[in-house]
Amino acid sequence: xxxxxxxxxxxxxxxxxxxxxxxxxxxxxxxxxxxxxxxxxxxxxxxxxxxxxxxxxxxxxxxxxxxxxxxxxxxxxxxxxxxxxxxxxxxxxxxxxxxxxxxxxxxxxxxxxxxxxxxxxxxxxxxxxxxxxxxxxxxxxxxxxxxxxxxxxxxxxxxxxxxxxxxxxxxxxxxxxxxxxxxxxxxxxxxxxxxxxxxxxxxxxxxxxxxxxxxxxxxxxxxxxxxxxxxxxxxxxxxxxxxxxxxxxxxxxxxxxxxxxxxxxxxxxxxxxxxxxxxxxxxxxxxxxxxxxxxxxxxxxxxxxxxxxxxxxxxxxxxxxxxxxxxxxxxxxxxxxxxxxxxxxxxxxxxxxxxxxxxxxxxxxxxxxxxxxxxxxxxxxxxxxxxxxxxxxxxxxxxxxxxxxxxxxxxxxxxxxxxx
Amino acid sequence: xxxxxxxxxxxxxxxxxxxxxxxxxxxxxxxxxxxxxxxxxxxxxxxxxxxxxxxxxxxxxxxxxxxxxxxxxxxxxxxxxxxxxxxxxxxxxxxxxxxxxxxxxxxxxxxxxxxxxxxxxx
Ligand SMILES: Cc1cc2nc3c(=O)[nH]c(=O)nc-3n(C[C@H](O)[C@H](O)[C@H](O)COP(=O)(O)OP(=O)(O)OC[C@H]3O[C@@H](n4cnc5c(N)ncnc54)[C@H](O)[C@@H]3O)c2cc1C
Ligand code: SF4
Numbered sequence: 001x002x003x004x005x006x007x008x009x010x011x012x013x014x015x016x017x018x019x020x021x022x023x024x025x026x027x028x029x030x031x032x033x034x035x036x037x038x039x040x041x042x043x044x045x046x047x048x049x050x051x052x053x054x055x056x057x058x059x060x061x062x063x064x065x066x067x068x069x070x071x072x073x074x075x076x077x078x079x080x081x082x083x084x085x086x087x088x089x090x091x092x093x094x095x096x097x098x099x100x101x102x103x104x105x106x107x108x109x110x111x112x113x114x115x116x117x118x119x120x121x122x123x124x125x126x127x128x129x130x131x132x133x134x135x136x137x138x139x140x141x142x143x144x145x146x147x148x149x150x151x152x153x154x155x156x157x158x159x160x161x162x163x164x165x166x167x168x169x170x171x172x173x174x175x176x177x178x179x180x181x182x183x184x185x186x187x188x189x190x191x192x193x194x195x196x197x198x199x200x201x202x203x204x205x206x207x208x209x210x211x212x213x214x215x216x217x218x219x220x221x222x223x224x225x226x227x228x229x230x231x232x233x234x235x236x237x238x239x240x241x242x243x244x245x246x247x248x249x250x251x252x253x254x255x256x257x258x259x260x261x262x263x264x265x266x267x268x269x270x271x272x273x274x275x276x277x278x279x280x281x282x283x284x285x286x287x288x289x290x291x292x293x294x295x296x297x298x299x300x301x302x303x304x305x306x307x308x309x310x311x312x313x314x315x316x317x318x319x320x321x322x323x324x325x326x327x328x329x330x331x332x333x334x335x336x337x338x339x340x341x342x343x344x345x346x347x348x349x350x351x352x353x354x355x356x357x358x359x360x361x362x363x364x365x366x367x368x369x370x371x372x373x374x375x376x377x378x379x380x381x382x383x384x385x386x387x388x389x390x391x392x393x394x395x396x397x398x399x400x401x402x403x404x405x406x407x408x409x410x411x412x413x414x415x416x417x418x419x420x
Numbered sequence: 421x422x423x424x425x426x427x428x429x430x431x432x433x434x435x436x437x438x439x440x441x442x443x444x445x446x447x448x449x450x451x452x453x454x455x456x457x458x459x460x461x462x463x464x465x466x467x468x469x470x471x472x473x474x475x476x477x478x479x480x481x482x483x484x485x486x487x488x489x490x491x492x493x494x495x496x497x498x499x500x501x502x503x504x505x506x507x508x509x510x511x512x513x514x515x516x517x518x519x520x521x522x523x524x525x526x527x528x529x530x531x532x533x534x535x536x537x538x539x540x541x542x
Binding site for chain 2 (some may be wrong): 059067148
């Protein structure tokens with residue numbers, strides 16, 4: 001069995017950043033495994049601009065952002081295998097993969113970085129009744145058709161869900177000559193970025209119908225239209241509001257799910273809140289030497305944060321391999337309190353905070369003029385006024401070592417949204 | 421005098437702005453909560469611009485399409501014209517990211533450049 005110091009599963013922005021930072025920590029024996037025929041992950045099909053504002057202070061397109069990291073991986077001579085699908089992974093860090101050249105590959109790794117990204121929630125997960133005809137696809141699949149294959153999958157389109165990919169595709173298909181009739185969103189707010197609502201919908205006069213959903217799909221071989229209805233605050237359909245909208249294609253943009261089949265194979269517990277594994281401040285999962293980062297851990301809206309988080313994972317994987325890895329202090333659990341959906345990490349070691357640990361989280365509703373509070377047990381140690389909090393935007397707070405000074409026996413750290 | 425309604429994209433707050441425009445210049449802005457919103461309103465009402473991205477067909481390429489963008493932002497009202505001008509443009513492989521595909525599109529002084537590499541078909 002071939003042995004490696006660090007094996008990285010997935011060659012998207014998360015995997016690339018982890019590989020680069022591990023190499024910068026002088027680990028030579030690294031391998032990236034990627035099932036597609038090129039590195040870069042989902043960014044290859046995201047041809048729009050808006051990537052890299054935080055890290056590079058410029059607006060790059062997806063392929064350009066990916067290229068910066070791919071070029072670096074090539075320059076650092078980090079080995080990778082393409083067209084290689086990892087099919088199994090266990091607690092002894094033995095990885096099984098398949099590709100045409102090697103057939104079945106068994107690899108043993110000292111440390112593993114999980115960077116498999118996420119996939120879109122398919123129609124099956126939604127339970128829309130109606131016909132199973134052609135013309136129903138996820139927004140990301142449509143993105144692949146249009147941007148990679150050069151083929152327009154429909155002419156008259158309804159988008160269900162106002163996630164960023166749906167918004168981006170509403171604009172993209174309009175520019176390619178399709179008519180986007182409307183975007184329907186079940187919730188009373190959009191989970192998409194403001195910028196995308198303005199520049200992808202408003203710029204093209206595409207209506208966004210909030211508190212609306214598709215209740216039926218009509219068509220025999222191909223979609224002929226959908227029935228759209230309004231919902232009340234409990235998301236129940238308001239009778240009498242049903243309206244038939246003629247279209248030949250329904251695009252779904254109804255959320256992303258971290259791709260954790262492999263994580264489950266190793267029996268790593270998956271958080272019900274993020275859909276990803278639980279990690280501590282080093283991005284390490286419950287199995288020593290197994291790290292996770294990027295969309296496989298929790299769904300990110302900005303790739304810049306994927307890169308930052310993954311750099312951290314790669315660095316810590318390297319330190320683990322070098323035996324320089326020591327987590328001092330006690331383990332304290334982080335919990336999502338009132339108004340907070342989840343936190344990443346889920347645990348921190350009080351003596352391992354360096355110059356601070358970033359805790360990323362999402363709120364569960366839209367809040368105006370509220371506070372983000374951090375409690376150590378019952379003591380409030382941070383209180384930040386926020387004019388707006390929305391589930392669509394990831395929030396970050398930094399736990400500084402100073403907070404822990406003179407405090408022992410902290411059992412629980414809670415992050416919550418408070419009125420005052 | 422015309423009244424324009426905008427949503428500021430400066431931050432997640434997304435303030436609804438009302439702008440009064442006369443003879444092409446902004447005379448009054450309301451609804452903003454900070455300077456950024458003011459700047460945005462002026463820009464959007466006097467000289468709105470966007471970067472345009474699309475894909476073009478590749479001839480003899482290892483891949484079917486190459487993604488391209490306008491190197492800088494161009495006037496918003498030229499979006500469709502720009503897309504139309506690019507319709508049917510084909511690029512011979514190999515293509516390199518950064519390569520100029522169309523010079524000075526629609527006389528805007530802005531080039532359309534490739535955003536990725538496409539190798540020649542083997
Ligand atoms: C359609 C879309 C549009 C987006 N638009 C924006 C935007 O405008 N701005 C922005 O900042 N961010 C955007 N994002 C977010 C950003 O692109 C992602 O957060 C980022 O790509 C996540 O990186 P990742 O490496 O975690 O995942 P991915 O990019 O998904 O990479 C994961 C990689 O792992 C590989 N993989 C998975 N399983 C296996 C396996 N078993 N074996 C081998 N390889 C495997 C996959 O093939 C893939 O290449 C968008 C995301 C999507 C999905
Ligand atoms: S005006 Fe200021 S506060 Fe309001 S959305 Fe714009 S940037 Fe945000």
